[in-house]
Each structure stands twice: as structure tokens, then as C-alpha cells.
Amino acid sequence: MEESVSFLRNNIYYQQKRFEGIQSELLKLKVFYPDSVKYMDLLAEFYINFNMTDKAINLYQNIITIDSSNANGLYGLAFTYAKTGKYKEGYLYLLPS
Numbered sequence: 001m002e003e004s005v006s007f008l009r010n011n012i013y014y015q016q017k018r019f020e021g022i023q024s025e026l027l028k029l030k031v032f033y034p035d036s037v038k039y040m041d042l043l044a045e046f047y048i049n050f051n052m053t054d055k056a057i058n059l060y061q062n063i064i065t066i067d068s069s070n071a072n073g074l075y076g077l078a079f080t081y082a083k084t085g086k087y088k089e090g091y092l093y094l095l096p097s
Helices: 003-015 019-032 037-049 053-066 071-083 087-092
Strands: none
Touching: 003 019, 019 037, 037 053, 037 071, 053 071, 071 087
């Protein structure tokens, strides 16, 4: 899978407001590059924007399983938990380990 082509498609989907296309492309990238936290992070941000917080939390947890000090994963978990009203749970991810 060509990464640059996928991002071009995502730009087209965004302009056409075809958000399911964006999700599909991000899922393909995540499958094609399973150890790349970059695509997990992008997909989690997509889920947050569409209030799919459970899916976002799951992806951010996968990110910190791969890299326990990943700032995007830790901040993403804190932000997403706060968005769902679970402030104490989210705060724990901001504390130094």
C-alpha cells in the first residue's frame, strides 16, 4: 500500500465529506503497517472527532502497549477519558511513571 496515495485519497474524501472513505483508508494503513503507531493515532483522532471514544481509547491503549512512553498515546488517553467525563482516569496518564 502506497502511503502517499492513501493520504491523497483522504484529502479527496475530506473535501467530498465522505468520512467513511477516510476511515477505510486509515484502517487499511493500520493493517498494512501494524506496528506503526502513527496510523493508530490518526485513526484514534478520527474516532474522537466522531464521538467513537471507546474505539479511540482502545487504539491509544494499543499505542502505549507498543511504546509505553509515547506522548501522543498518553495524551490521547488522557484527553479521551476527560472527554467522556472520566477525569481521574485520564489524569493518571499524564503523571510521570
